Amino acid sequence: MIGSLDSHRHLVSEAGRAAGASALALDYRLAPEHPFPAAVEDAVSGYRFLLSRGYPPGRIAIAGDSAGGGLVVSAMIAIRDAGLRQPGCGWCISPWVDLEAIGETMSTKAAADPTVQKVGILDMARAFI
Numbered sequence: 001m002i003g004s005l006d007s008h009r010h011l012v013s014e015a016g017r018a019a020g021a022s023a024l025a026l027d028y029r030l031a032p033e034h035p036f037p038a039a040v041e042d043a044v045s046g047y048r049f050l051l052s053r054g055y056p057p058g059r060i061a062i063a064g065d066s067a068g069g070g071l072v073v074s075a076m077i078a079i080r081d082a083g084l085r086q087p088g089c090g091w092c093i094s095p096w097v098d099l100e101a102i103g104e105t106m107s108t109k110a111a112a113d114p115t116v117q118k119v120g121i122l123d124m125a126r127a128f129i
Contacts, residue, residue, distance in 0.1 A: 001031050001067070001124055008068075015063060024050065028071070031128040043075035044082065051084070061089035067128075069095025099125040 005027050016023025028042035043062065050060055064072045069092035076090050098106075101121040110117060 001127060003030075003066070003068070008065075011065070012063075019061075021061075036129060037074070037078075039071050040074045040078050043071055044078050047075065047079060047084070047087065057085040058088040060087040061091055062087050063089075063091035063093065064095070065093035067096045067124075069093050070097045073097055096121075099128070101125070 005025055009025055012023045012025040024046065026042060026046045028046075029038040031039070047060065047062065051057065062072050062075055064070075072090045072092050073095060076086060079086060099121070101118045106118045106121070
């Protein structure tokens with residue numbers, strides 16, 4: 001729903017630099033204009049693109065933060081379901097994987113996290129789905 005190449009280009013390039021690797025940032029489709037599974041399809045297409053360029057699966061890492069971290073998990077499941085070999089790494093940075101916001105930390109860490117709050121998560125989950 002939020003984020004773009006403009007907001008994440010630096011993160012992607014710095015992660016690649018730190019790893020001594022090339023990095024590819026995907027401008028995947030965002031909800032609610034493009035509901036699930038649009039972003040997953042885009043992530044798998046990006047993975048297929050790298051495979052078509054000769055990158056071995058074991059040398060590919062898929063990474064994302066927040067909703068992008070949840071997208072990493074979804075993409076890896078879709079890659080498996082498509083019968084493709086898994087990438088060497090799935091790097092989930094604070095992944096958004098609890099769309100119901102039922103995890104214990106939604107209440108125990110609410111005061112410590114001014115950004116991720118249950119009401120906002122539930123609103124975004126409704127729009128995402």
